[in-house]
Amino acid sequence: xxxxxxxxxxxxxxxxxxxxxxGYSQENFAYACELDRTYVGGIERGERNxxxxxxxxxxxxxxxxxxxxxKGV
Numbered sequence: 001x002x003x004x005x006x007x008x009x010x011x012x013x014x015x016x017x018x019x020x021x022x023g024y025s026q027e028n029f030a031y032a033c034e035l036d037r038t039y040v041g042g043i044e045r046g047e048r049n050x051x052x053x054x055x056x057x058x059x060x061x062x063x064x065x066x067x068x069x070x071k072g073v
Contacts, residue, residue, distance in 0.1 A: 009046030010073045016044040018062050018069070033061045 019029045026044070030037040034057065042048040043058075050058075059069040 005046065007073065008049060011050075011070075012044040012046040012048075014069065014071075014073050015040075015058060018064070019044075022062060029061065033057045 024032065026040055027037050030040040033040065035054065039048060043050060056066065059066050062069065
């Protein structure tokens with residue numbers, strides 16, 4: 001179970017880094033992704049296990065490929 005939690009934390013850190021690099025507040029990013037702000041907060045803290053559809057929404061909002069989003073995760 002530790003491995004699973006670890007990938008969620010690493011993914012959340014990656015999303016937070018990319019979001020901030022693009023100048024999004026968490027609230028504006030969530031709105032652009034059509035996700036709830038508290039859900040995005042949970043992602044960034046590594047508390048949420050996302051569906052592939054939501055991962056794709058995040059990549060699309062950041063205007064990057066899924067491969068680029070997952071880089072280093």
